[in-house]
Amino acid sequence: MSEAAPQPSAPAWRAFVHLYLPVITIAFLTLFLPNPFSHRALLLASALPTYFLASLVHQPRPGPAERxxxxxxxxxxxxxxxxxxxxxxxxxxxxxxxxxxxxxxxxxxxxxxxxxxxxxxxxxxxxxxxxxxxxxxxxxxxxxxxxxxxxxxxxxxxxxxxxxxxxxxxxxxxxYPQVASKRGRALVVAVQAVFIAVSVMWVHFFLVLGMRAQIEKDIVMPMAS
Known part of the structure; x- marks a missing residue:
């Protein structure tokens, strides 16, 4: 009796969707949320639709042994x-x-x-x-x-x-999310929530700093000259 053929590995875009879809969420919120510091609950809650959409296409891959x-x-x-x-x-x-x-x-x-x-x-x-x-x-x-x-x-x-x-x-x-259990799914959502919230606030913070530095440069330099 012949052995069963090994199952083909899931394509990368489906296997790692829980990893890269939060990046798309971060980009979207950065563009359309003017003051994320006033909407921290929304930032955290955005992990729920992100996880749901990713779950629709996710196919797991076995996790590697090494970091x-x-x-x-x-x-x-x-x-x-x-x-x-x-x-x-x-x-x-x-x-x-x-x-x-x-x-x-x-x-x-x-x-x-x-x-x-x-x-x-x-x-x-x-x-x-x-x-x-x-x-x-x-x-x-x-x-x-x-x-x-x-x-x-x-x-x-x-x-x-x-x-x-x-x-x-x-x-x-x-x-390599462990989505077979409730605990694993909750961990994925929690990590995505923190990742999205911290990233959006970090990007906004440095964008504001950069804009402020440019404004100060535009104002101070003409006055000094």
């Missing part, structure tokens, strides 16, 4: 590059290369052993590490120059590791 930022050096480097850029920090090549080297150097300490089952949440674990190093850094007086510098450098690494873990969790929850 998103561990799939390749390119994934790791690109995600780390966005750290700081999201807050408007100018890019500095030396600082970026230092962060890249440091993030690789702490992998053996922070990552699970090869072959071990994945953690339920990478971000939760990294957040605990970050909290511990931040508290320890705050307890070290600046007069202890070497210790203070080492703890500050360690704290900086932990924040970047937590950001990488946050992206990993976001991709895992929305890219």
């Amino acid at each position: 998103f930022t561990r799939r390749s050096h390119i994934h790791h480097a690109i995600v780390l590059f966005t750290y700081g850029r999201l807050l408007g920090t100018p890019f500095n090549l030396f600082t970026y290369l230092e962060d890249l080297f440091a993030s690789y150097s702490v992998r053996p300490i922070l990552d699970r052993p090869e072959g071990a089952p994945p953690r339920p949440s990478e971000f939760f674990v990294q957040a605990l590490w970050t909290t511990a190093t931040t508290v320890a850094f705050g307890l070290v007086p600046p007069s202890w120059k070497w210790t203070w510098s080492i703890m500050g450098w360690t704290d900086r690494i932990m924040y970047r590791a937590a950001y990488l873990a946050l992206v990993d969790d976001l991709v895992r929850v929305l890219g």
Whole structure:
């Protein structure tokens, strides 16, 4: 008796619809919602129709064993590059290369052993590490120059590791959603709600800052001349 042929993998646009459809919602709300800070409930509630529409076409794929930022050096480097850029920090090549080297150097300490089952949440674990190093850094007086510098450098690494873990969790929850259970569906909606609300308010905040800076430039420069 011949074995059954393997089922074809779901197309990417259907498998990852819970991940990219919130991005479309973010773009729509950014364009048509003038003051998102006054409509936070609406931002959170927009996850419900987003999830419903995505569910109409979603076809699951088996989740990969590795984290998103561990799939390749390119994934790791690109995600780390966005750290700081999201807050408007100018890019500095030396600082970026230092962060890249440091993030690789702490992998053996922070990552699970090869072959071990994945953690339920990478971000939760990294957040605990970050909290511990931040508290320890705050307890070290600046007069202890070497210790203070080492703890500050360690704290900086932990924040970047937590950001990488946050992206990993976001991709895992929305890219490979566990929608077979009520708990899994609720988690997807909750993550989409936070993702949409934070992203729209972040975009609006930086757009307002940019417009304000341009207005001040247009007003101050003619007066100075």
